[in-house]
Structure formats: C-alpha cells, structure tokens
Amino acid sequence: MRKLLIPSNKSIYEALIQLNNIEDDVSRLILFVIDEDHKVIGSLTDGDIRRVLIRNKDLNQPVEEVCNKDFIHVKEPVSFIKVSDYRKKNIKMLPILDKDGRFVRLVDVDKIEAELPIDCVIMAGGRGKRLSPLTDSVPKPMLPLAGIPIIEHNINRLITYGIKKIYISVRYLGEQIQEYFGDGSAKGISIEYIWEEKSLGTAGALSLVQQFNYEHILLMNSDLFTNADYEDLYIQLLKTKADMVVASTEYKVDVPYAVFETNGDEVKGFKEKPSYIYQSNAGIYIFKKELVAKIPKNEFYNITDLMETIVDEGKKLVFNPIVGYWIDIGKPSDYVQAQNFVKHIQ
Template sequence: MANHRLEALIVRTDTPLIKAIELMTRAAEKILLAVDDDGRFIGVMTDYDIRYAILDKLSLNDPIEKMISTNPVVGRVGMTNAEIIELIERTRCFQIPIVDGDGHLVDIRFIREFMHHLVCPSEVVAVVMAGGLGARLRPLTEHTPKPLLRIGGEPILFIMLDRLLSDGFTKIYLTLCYKSQMIMDTIQAVPRYQDKVHFIIEKEPLGTAGSLSLLPVKPSAPFLVINADLLTDVPLGEMRRFHGVEDNVITMATKRETYVMPYGVAEIADGRVLSLREKPEFTLFVNAGAYILSPQVLDLIGGGVRIDMPDVVNMLLENEMRVGSFPIHEDWIDIGTPEQYDQARSKRVGPAFAEASAQWA
C-alpha cells in the first residue's frame, strides 16, 4: 500500500485499545481504519469510539474488534471533489475512507482539504476563567496572577490562548478579577491576540459560572468554558462537536482516575463484617475543568450572583436535563498547587492541535 498517510491509520481488529490510542494520538487524525489480511475495509474507529470505551470502563488491553464501527460513511473510487464535499455536508463526517469496487481501502479524504468550499460558523466562542486568586500557589501569586506564571518561558495563559485559536475558536472572552489590569496589559501587547481576545471584569469574584452572566452577547451556538490554569492536549474543538452529536445541554470533560486504598476495606452491616477487601482499587471520573454549554444554560445564571459550574450542573440534573461526559485520555495537568506547577514545568504538555474542522458543531 503506497499511500503513506493511509498506512499510518491502518489497524487490525485484534489491536489492543491502548495501542489504538497511541496510534491515533501519533497520527492526529481522530480516526483509525480497520482492514483484514487482504486489505479489505472492515470499519473505522474514531476518537468518539475510544471515549465511549473509556466511559464503559473497558480494559486498555481489550482488542478493539467490538469497538469498531462496521457501517461507516465511505466514498468510492472515482468520486469528484464536488461529490465528496456533498457527502461531507450531508453526513457531517469529517473523514471519508475511499474504497474500490472490491472493498479494498485505497485512500482517505479529510474535511481540511475542502474547508475553502464549506460554510463554517462565523463565531466559535470560548470563555476562559482567569479571575482566581491562586491562593494555593502563594507566594508565587502574590505579585503575579496565576495565568501569567511561566512554563517553558511563556505565560500559562498564552499556552491556553494559542491552543484555543489553533482549535478553531474565533472569539475568546477572559473573565478577570485578581490583578486584572496586569493580565489585560500583557494580552494587549501581543499582536496575535488583537480582535480575538476580549475581557470581562468581575468587580467581585462571581465563581466559575457567575461571570457568564456578564457576557456582552449571548452566544448563538454551544460554547466552551474552561479554567485558565489547565495544560492539556484535549481536542477542545472535537469536544464541541461531540456535544452536538450527543445533544447535551452541558458536556463536561472528565478524566478517568484509579485510586488505590492503602488499607483493607471492610463492609459492615449491623455490627458484622460482610466482606474484607485488601487495598482495593477504585475507578472514578474526575471533573477536568472544561465544559461545553448550550446557550440556554445562561438563562439559569442570574446576573451578579456568585455560582460555580458544579452548582449549574447539579441544577440541570435536578431538572432532568441532559448532562454528558467527554472522557479524556490525553495529557492533563491542573496547575493548582506548587507541586502541580513543578510537574507542569518539568513535563510541558505538547500541543496536539485539533484540525481546522473543529470549527464545525
């Protein structure tokens, strides 16, 4: 098979999930293509399939056979560009495998090849929460706000903003409170942020959701809310599209973590021991500090009222509204303590930027 970009995406059905994650991360195409020994196309494994497998708590050593979508959208050899564009627009598929009459995989076409022919939303909004005191990082934050602490020679906030712009976000709001003028002066001195980054000033701290009531215009489409102190390779544009596919009101990024209890755990009822587990492991999904919100969520947030995102999520759940999880397997560091800051400085999370198709929802 002479098509090198195709070769990088080929997998067999017995490939372990952990290997599939490695291959997809390395290829940065959000898709793998399963073929049999004769090169006949079997199906695809997408970024979504991996995340669903994580949600289902499948083992990383499980083969991907049952995770593959065996009836994907495909194109045929000989299709014109116009026909492929029509297929992309009709199906909302960003990658189109091309097969011949015998079912052999011969090529793959990506949406980025046709972006100049496609109509994308005029604004893709992100709100970056950058108003915190950074109290746990003192004394580092006594004179420098946490978003301006440096990693690899540049402020944490610059890393976040550059990532968002590369992921297709076209309008970014920074919510500020502590040392807001210092942050504004720093951002306004950088030409690449001109006309793209806008400021929302909190007169007093409003929590991780309260400042959303200060948005000058209600977004017309789902938008991102993210903490400014995250370093991550999570494809945030892809998370926005996932939100639309799942028809959620809020989608929150979650990280699967395993904790080992250092003691034996007894289950007790009526003073009797029912079972004893020695140093059991618990798998939990933790909040990763990034959310996609549908615009109607803003109707629940009162102006000038302090409220945090967990409060909003619980409010939606009480009203039986759809809250979804976007499970992440990518690098993720929450810079909240001196130890986490040191970790981030020693292991700078490398950018694995989402493709331009992240502008679609």
C-alpha cells in the same frame, strides 16, 4: 488568502509565478480559479500543471481549461466542519464558499484540529494564593511555561480548534493579561475581557456577557495545562443530545486496608487493599447557551451550581474523559510538575 485566487483567463505560466510567490504559511501550494463573477470554478496545484505540460507543453493555456473542477469544498451556511474526516481523505486545503460559490475563507486542514462553532470563556480572575509568592505580582494565568504564559498555551490550543471569539474573565492583576493579549488581533482572533468587580465564582462572569454568537459555549479554567480534545467533547454533546458535557480526569483512591462488604453488621466478604477509580471534574465544559439564563446576574455562582441545576431539572449532563495529559496548576508542586512535563513535549 486572496493571494490563492487566480482569474480563469490567466495562463499556466502566470499561475506558476503566482504559486511560486505563495509564502510558506499554507500547508499546500494551491490556487483557486475564479470566473468573472468571482465564483470559484476549480482548484489548481503544481501537480495539475505538471500533468498538463507533459501532454502539450503549452504555458499559454488558460487555467480555466486545466483546473480541477471537481474540487472538494464546503458551502455556507455550515454549522460544523468535522476536519478530521477531511484529514483522513488526505485533503489539506478546504475552501469555504458562499451560497453563490464565491470564496469566503480557507480551512488549512494540516494546521488546525477542528472548526468548532462555539464561543469560549476562560476564567482568569482568581488570586492564586497557594502559589504565593509567585503570584504576588503576577496573575497565576500569566506564570510562564516553556517561556509563554499558562493561559497562552490554552489560547493557542483553542485557536487550533477554530475558535475565533474568546472572553477572558479577569479581576486580580487583570491589567497584565489585557495588556499582553490586547484585542486578540495579533493571533487572528477576537478577545473581550469580563471585569469582575467582586469574585463571581467559576461561572458568575458568564452573566455579564451581553451576547454570545453561537448556540454552545466552552467554559474552562485558565490554569490548566492540557491537550484535551475539544472536538471530541463537542461531538459527544451533539451525539448524546446533552445539555452539558464535562471533561473529566481519573482520580484513583488506594485503600491501605481490607474493605468489608456488609449486610447490616454481618461481613459477607472483603477486598484486600482495593483501589477505586473515579471520574473527577477537569474544569472544562461545553454547554447550551440557553443555560446562561439560569446564572444570577453579577452574583457569585459556581459552575457546579449549574451542574446541580441541570441534574435536578432532569436535563442531561455527561462526562468525557481526557485521554491525553492534564495538569491543574493550583499549588507549587503542580507548577513544578508542569514545568518538567512541558520539556518533554516541545
């Protein structure tokens, strides 16, 4: 992003050349003007330049005199940026500055969904027996959907939510996953691998992470195909002051008979072939980092065990329904469904 910085003594003409050389990997052509101390003093777009040239047609005028000094920015330290708020204001590029006003990084509002201050752990160590023989030589998370592995769909979506550090728990054929993603640098993130010497359930691998960077952790299964809104989960966790939020999906039960409403053995009424809708665990969780201390070290432990502990101790557990799509690829019919579905969202 250093190519977007221009010294304040440069001319409008030089700024036009620099703008013209910006590649198409940003959503808006913009420069940030810096003074001799490298502090950002304003922003400059091609529109700003056009308005100046209409007035005086002086290409030699320094950019310091024509830049927008009332530009929108965020200063560190910042724990959470609600990107959607800036998107509503039609702001496309949001610079993050340090406390002295120097450029730190740029949030391309059009290219990301959010900037979440959380670490992520993806559980990818399972055998996937129900998908055999497809998983006899390929780990389930690496089965392709629209030409890329299931787990990569999840990682790509996590990246759009500003998540920079991902831990992947691996065991069965985990070498294939590690070889494919490496350290994550090709995607601009950091990936570390948690190797399970034995099966540790759906949460036991968390105990093997030496240190998490943030106060909250996102844990998810690797075999999900979903457009779950991770920002909405995170915001609900904060607003409700919960210890854990669980993404949920609706599960409908149709009873093919009349159901009695009773008092002892007396029928007080009945419902003819009723349907009941329940909120079911969708395999995505955000919770406080401090809860990891409750997970036994290197022992089999499921996330549902942790959920029960939260409830038993009087802590707060909330759910957040997934509004979009969600497919748990656990058996061949699920995989076929996901393969057919992905064709319609390309």
